[in-house]
Amino acid sequence: MVKADPKGVMTGSWFLDGDYALAEGALAAGCRFFAGYPITPSTETAERFAARIPKVGGCFIQMEDEIASIAALIGGVWGGQKAMTVTSGPGFSLMMENIGLACMMETPMVIANVQRAGPSTGLPTLVAQQDMMQVRWGSHGDYRIIALAPDSPQECFDMTIEAFNLSETYRVPVFIMTDEIVGHMHEKLVVPPAEEIDLVERKWYTGPKDKYLPYKNDKDGIPFMVRSGDGYRFHTTGLTHDERGYPLLNAEQQKITVGHLIDKIDGNADKIISLEEKEIKGAEVVVLSYGITSRVAVKAVQDAKKAGIKVGTLRLRTVWPFPEKRVAELSRKVKAIVVPEINAGQMVREVERSVAGRCRVTSVPHFGGWVHDPKDILKAIKEAAK
Amino acid sequence: MTAKKAPAPVNPMEEFLRMDRIPHIWCPGCGIGTVVTSFVEGVRKEKINLDDIAIVSGIGCTGRVAGYVKFDSFHTTHGRAMAFATGLKLGNPRQKVVVFSGDGDLTGIGGNHFIHAARRNMDMTVICINNFNYAMTGGQVAPTSPPDSKMSTAPTGNFEPAFSLPYLAEASGATYIARWTALHIRRVTKSIQEALNHKGFSFVEVITPCPTLYARRNRLGDGLDLMKYYYDSSEIRHGHDTRDTEIDFQGKIICGKFVDKKKPTFLDAMNTHFTKTFGDKYQPYGVDND
Amino acid sequence: MTKKYFGDVKDIKGEVHIKKSVCKGCAFCVEYCPRDVLVMSEEFNQKGYHPPVVAKRLECCYCKLCEAICPEFAIFVTEMEEEEE
Numbered sequence: 180m181v182k183a184d185p186k187g188v189m190t191g192s193w194f195l196d197g198d199y200a201l202a203e204g205a206l207a208a209g210c211r212f213f214a215g216y217p218i219t220p221s222t223e224t225a226e227r228f229a230a231r232i233p234k235v236g237g238c239f240i241q242m243e244d245e246i247a248s249i250a251a252l253i254g255g256v257w258g259g260q261k262a263m264t265v266t267s268g269p270g271f272s273l274m275m276e277n278i279g280l281a282c283m284m285e286t287p288m289v290i291a292n293v294q295r296a297g298p299s300t301g302l303p304t305l306v307a308q309q310d311m312m313q314v315r316w317g318s319h320g321d322y323r324i325i326a327l328a329p330d331s332p333q334e335c336f337d338m339t340i341e342a343f344n345l346s347e348t349y350r351v352p353v354f355i356m357t358d359e360i361v362g363h364m365h366e367k368l369v370v371p372p373a374e375e376i377d378l379v380e381r382k383w384y385t386g387p388k389d390k391y392l393p394y395k396n397d398k399d400g401i402p403f404m405v406r407s408g409d410g411y412r413f414h415t416t417g418l419t420h421d422e423r424g425y426p427l428l429n430a431e432q433q434k435i436t437v438g439h440l441i442d443k444i445d446g447n448a449d450k451i452i453s454l455e456e457k458e459i460k461g462a463e464v465v466v467l468s469y470g471i472t473s474r475v476a477v478k479a480v481q482d483a484k485k486a487g488i489k490v491g492t493l494r495l496r497t498v499w500p501f502p503e504k505r506v507a508e509l510s511r512k513v514k515a516i517v518v519p520e521i522n523a524g525q526m527v528r529e530v531e532r533s534v535a536g537r538c539r540v541t542s543v544p545h546f547g548g549w550v551h552d553p554k555d556i557l558k559a560i561k562e563a564a565k
Numbered sequence: 566m567t568a569k570k571a572p573a574p575v576n577p578m579e580e581f582l583r584m585d586r587i588p589h590i591w592c593p594g595c596g597i598g599t600v601v602t603s604f605v606e607g608v609r610k611e612k613i614n615l616d617d618i619a620i621v622s623g624i625g626c627t628g629r630v631a632g633y634v635k636f637d638s639f640h641t642t643h644g645r646a647m648a649f650a651t652g653l654k655l656g657n658p659r660q661k662v663v664v665f666s667g668d669g670d671l672t673g674i675g676g677n678h679f680i681h682a683a684r685r686n687m688d689m690t691v692i693c694i695n696n697f698n699y700a701m702t703g704g705q706v707a708p709t710s711p712p713d714s715k716m717s718t719a720p721t722g723n724f725e726p727a728f729s730l731p732y733l734a735e736a737s738g739a740t741y742i743a744r745w746t747a748l749h750i751r752r753v754t755k756s757i758q759e760a761l762n763h764k765g766f767s768f769v770e771v772i773t774p775c776p777t778l779y780a781r782r783n784r785l786g787d788g789l790d791l792m793k794y795y796y797d798s799s800e801i802r803h804g805h806d807t808r809d810t811e812i813d814f815q816g817k818i819i820c821g822k823f824v825d826k827k828k829p830t831f832l833d834a835m836n837t838h839f840t841k842t843f844g845d846k847y848q849p850y851g852v853d854n855d
Numbered sequence: 856m857t858k859k860y861f862g863d864v865k866d867i868k869g870e871v872h873i874k875k876s877v878c879k880g881c882a883f884c885v886e887y888c889p890r891d892v893l894v895m896s897e898e899f900n901q902k903g904y905h906p907p908v909v910a911k912r913l914e915c916c917y918c919k920l921c922e923a924i925c926p927e928f929a930i931f932v933t934e935m936e937e938e939e940e
Contacts, residue, residue, distance in 0.1 A: 212656055233839045238655045238850055240831075242648060243681040250645035250678075251652030254621070257639065258656020280642050407637040407653060408660045410616035414583070414632055416640035425586060426632060426640075574872055576922075576931040588927060593879035593904065598926025606923065750923040788881050 183207050183376035187235045190372045197362040198223035198265075200332040201291050201355065202231065204339025205263045207376055210289070211237030212260035214251035216244055216270060219303045220359040221293035224265040245270035249277040249290070256286050257415075259406035261343060261381075265291040267359075268301065271310055271317070278352055279318035280417045282440060285394070285402065287346035287381065289339065291355040293362040296547030306359040307547030308470055309522040314354045315499050321437050323444035325451055326354040326499040328469040332366045338496070344379040345451060349443055350401050356498060358521070360471045360550065384411070393424040400443060448500040455494040462491030463514045464563045467506070467530060469495040471550055472519050479519075479556035486557075488564045498526065503533040510534040515563035519543035519556045539563055581605045581615070583635050590629060594788020596747030596773030600694055601630055603750050603771075604663075607757035619660045621650040623675060625701045626775075627667035627694040644674030647682045650689055658832055658851030661690070661761060668695040669707040672728055676708070683737035683766045688830040690760040690767045693730060696775035704778030711814040715782050731807040731823050734768040741767035742807065742824040746795040747774060749820065756822065765830050772818055785815070868935040869917030871909050878929040880904035884921035890914040893921065 187206035195203070201224045205213070213232065215225040225241065232239040237260070242248040248264050255262040266274065271292050281288060292314065296307035310317075314326045325345050329338045335357060342353040384391055384403035393413045394402045405411045418426035419436050444451065459465060464483070468476050473494045483490045493509070495502070506529075510516065515538055518527040527542040534540050543559045545551050582605075591597050608618065615636060622631035624643035631638035637660075641649045646666050654662045664671075671679050671693050682689070698716050699705040706716040706723050709730065713722045731742045741763040743756040753771055760767035774780065774791035785791060794815060803821040810819050829837065836849040859865055871892065878900060885893045885907050892915045893907040900906050907930070909915075915932065922931045 212652070214652055214655075233843060233847055236848055236850065238835070240651070240655060242651070243677050246645060247648035247651070247678050247681070250641065250648035251655070253641070254639075254649040254652025254654075255656035256652075258653045258660070260656045262652075262656070276642055277645060406657060407619045407639075408617060408657045412616070412635050412637055414638045414640070416632065417642055418640065425583075574870075574931075574933050576872070576874070576928060578922075578928050578931070582928060588877040588879070588902075591926065594881040594883075595926055598928065599883070599924055602923060602925065602928065748924075750920070754923075789883060789886055792883065792886070 180377045181380050183373040183378055184209060185373035188373040188376060189370050191370055193368045193370065194365055195332055195368045196223065196365045197329070197332045197335040197357055198293065199227045200335035200368050201265060201339055201357070202227035203368070203370060204336040205289065205343070206231060206235055207336070207370065208261065208340045208343035209378055210261040210263045210343065211235070212252070212255040212262040213239045213264065214242050214248045214255065214262070215264045216242055216248050216266065218245070218267045218270045220295055220362050221265040221267050221291065223362070224291065224293070245273040246277065249274040249281070252288055253277060253281050253284065253286050256288050257407050263289040263291070265293065267293050267295045268297045268310055269299070271313065275317045279320060279322065281352045282318070282322040282324065283417050284415050285350040286352065287350050288352050289342045289346055289355065290352055291339070291357065294356060294358040302548050304359065305548045306471065306550060307521045308356070308358055308472065309525070309547060311356065311498060311520070311522065311525040314356055322440045324352055324354060324499060325349070325444060325497065326356050328356045328495060328498045329361060330470055330473050330494070331361060332364060332368050335361065336368055336370065340376060340378070347379045347381050348401070349447065350382065350404065351444060356470065358471055392422045394420060395422045396439065400446065444500055451497060451500060452502045453496040454502055454505060455496055457492045459491035459493065459509070461489055463489045464517060464560050465491045465493050465509055465513050466517045466519065466556065466560065467493045467495070468519050469498055469526065472521060475550045475553055476519055476556050478553035479560060482553065482557050483560040486561065488560060490560060495526070501526070501529045501533070503529070506530055506533040507535070510537040513538055515539035515541060517541045517543060517556065517559045517563050519545070519551050519559070521545045521547050521550065578602065578605055581608070581635050583633055586633055589633050591626060592777045594774060594776035595626070596696070596788065597627055597630065597694055599747045599750065600692065600753065600771050600773060601634065603753040604692065604757050605634070607754040607761065610754065611758050611761055613661065613761065617659065617661050619653055619662050620665060621646045621653060621662060622665040623667070623670035625667040625670045625699065627665055628670060628701075630665040644670055645678060646670065647675055647678035647691070651682055651687050654687060654689055655832070663761075664689060664691045666691065666693055667700070668693060668697065668709040668730070669699040672730060672733065673699070673708050680733070680737040683734055683739040683768070685831040686738060686740055686765045686828050688764055688766070688832065690757070690769070692757070693768065693770045694773045695730065695770055696773045696779055698775060698779045700775050700778045704782050711812055711816070713814045714779070717782065727811065729807065729811045730770045731810045735807045735824055738766070739768045739824065740765035740826050740828050743768070743822040744770040744772070744810065745820050746772040746799055746818060748792050748795045749799070759825070763825070765828055772812075867917045868913065869915040869919070869932040870935040871915055871921065871930065871932050873906060873908070874929045875900045875906040877927050878904055878906035879927055880906065881926060882907070883924045883926070884930055887924055888921055889918060890916055
């Protein structure tokens with residue numbers, strides 16, 4: 180753990196929107212390379228970076244498309260920098276192939292998706308939470324990623340720092356799934372002094388150069404990383420590879436490689452998952468939500484309590500890996516779990532899978548363009564409590 | 566006779582290759598190995614610190630180059646080697662970044678990234694091995710396949726016009742452009758030396774034999790027959806107008822160094838601009854090395 | 856018995872080394888050697904290709920063209936040591 184570089188930390192109290200908070204969080208976390216492409220509603224983050232980077236130090240480049248952005252990001256990380264990009268639905272879809280490359284090469288980076296309504300061009304300026312499954316399954320093949328869901332500009336800042344720390348710890352791309360409302364909402368942002376921000380350093384290799392194996396796992400199951408230009412003369416590839424980083428194209432190596440990519444995250448899920456639970460003890464109904472919807476649900480939960488229903492809330496700060504154990508545990512104690520989301524029902528599928536029929540699961544979908552009417556969530560809670 | 570106490574002589578190339586992966590996968594008569602040899606010879610002659618070189622390649626037969634050379638090397642996704650190399654260069658500006666890419670990888674799927682990297686005059690060397698087709702996947706038509714050549718997705722002949730890569734590179738803003746064939750081994754080496762030293766976007770196109778796909782599908786013989794065709798039809802014209810560098814099927818190949826000029830690189834332009842805007846408060850990026 | 860030019864400029868001779876196991880029989884070296892030092896052999900290597908052999912050992916002038924043009928990194932030339940006659 181190291182302390183943040185004060186040059187990138189804008190200590191103080193500010194009135195900023197979520198998009199700007201993402202950029203400030205990244206700079207505080209030591210990110211000095213940003214390659215992006217403008218897309219509503221995430222463009223403000225790129226603009227903030229472009230304005231701040233010359234004064235903080237580092238490099239900003241607007242690439243020709245999102246595919247180039249993510250490819251440049253991977254290159255920047257292998258050149259030794261902490262790197263981030265930000266996008267929304269259509270750009271996110273473009274990035275998928277190279278997200279697979281980042282996972283395969285075990286490249287730490289942060290990608291923020293300020294979600295908007297889709298599919299396709301959809302509603303470019305309006306909120307949705309419709310990419311929650313895509314972030315998990317979007318690229319081809321089997322792999323695991325980590326995804327966080329902030330619900331305020333303050334969390335955008337804090338979670339970006341968490342995201343960088345998680346990505347360096349597990350050598351995996353980490354996603355920040357905000358949405359247009361959190362992104363454009365102006366709220367108080369408190370940035371602590373640099374000495375109070377703890378950062379995870381990259382897992383640099385320090386052994387003899389000729390003994391370096393790029394993909395040999397350390398005791399904690401994560402391989403050491405180097406950067407290009409330091410004399411290790413390593414090779415890395417998107418093909419299934421062995422410990423030396425050389426392609427080894429057979430079923431045995433595939434089992435080892437893919438198994439490692441999966442175990443790296445699933446095996447450490449308990450350390451990664453972060454939840455916010457309120458009044459779960461003795462609750463009949465639990466409202467499970469994430470992002471902006473969790474703030475909308477607050478009103479519905481208040482009204483439900485006034486109506487005499489014992490309601491608790493479970494807010495997913497970490498959306499992936501999904502807290503299946505905790506949800507399974509809850510399903511044995513509560514009558515029902517209500518899942519409001521601004522999509523046609525995505526994370527509710529994970530809830531149903533974890534619950535395995537032990538309690539009722541009610542989805543409260545909203546196809547996007549605005550947030551839920553708290554009355555709809557209240558109605559679902561009342562139905563579930565019957 | 567003096568008794569020989571010295572050990573058996575070793576090919577001086579082996580120092581630059583991952584010998585645990587040789588023999589390589591390229592076909593008999595394929596020119597890619599020749600271009601790699603010319604490249605390594607160029608690196609050797611320039612006495613460049615081998616730790617400073619990073620190789621980025623895409624997908625395809627040429628994409629495999631990264632796996633055989635003993636430098637920091639990256640085998641990335643199809644067409645995105647240029648974007649990756651841009652990020653790599655900006656992530657660690659001290660490096661000499663060399664992109665090895667095939668014609669389809671670079672100018673087909675990677676076309677957009679190619680023209681923008683050239684436009685920005687990113688300080689990197691791009692070696693395009695042009696064998697007129699997508700060879701790895703079985704010989705499909707590529708943006709550089711000469712009209713009337715037969716490829717697997719144009720079995721009755723290609724009716725699309727082909728790119729002239731030097732023209733494309735010049736129009737995009739490349740500041741060093743040369744074209745040779747795999748037969749011009751020493752000239753390829755010289756161009757690579759110049760390209761590595763050139764500050765800015767250097768583009769070296771090498772027309773290379775593809776015996777298994779391009780030659781076979783067009784009944785042109787084998788690798789040696791294509792080399793003989795290069796011998797017969799290549800003309801060296803330095804400084805020639807790149808608008809006139811198209812290659813017809815089995816037609817004239819105009820080779821030489823077409824463009825060699827100075828323009829600020831991306832990082833030079835960025836640093837100059839911000840120094841002008843912010844004065845002393847700005848610390849130039851990539852100049853004071855860490 | 857090396858030839859000498861202009862009084863003391865010695866003829867350089869090269870010793871060709873062929874790594875038969877990696878050769879793929881493309882014949883670039885045979886075709887482009889300026890002194891026709893190499894010919895394709897009749898023997899097979901373990902992959903089934905015909906590697907070249909040195910037919911005219913003393914003709915090699917150390918131009919290293921075969922080394923530069925070989926796609927397989929299979930052939931290289933060292934300077935032939937002067938033999939005491």
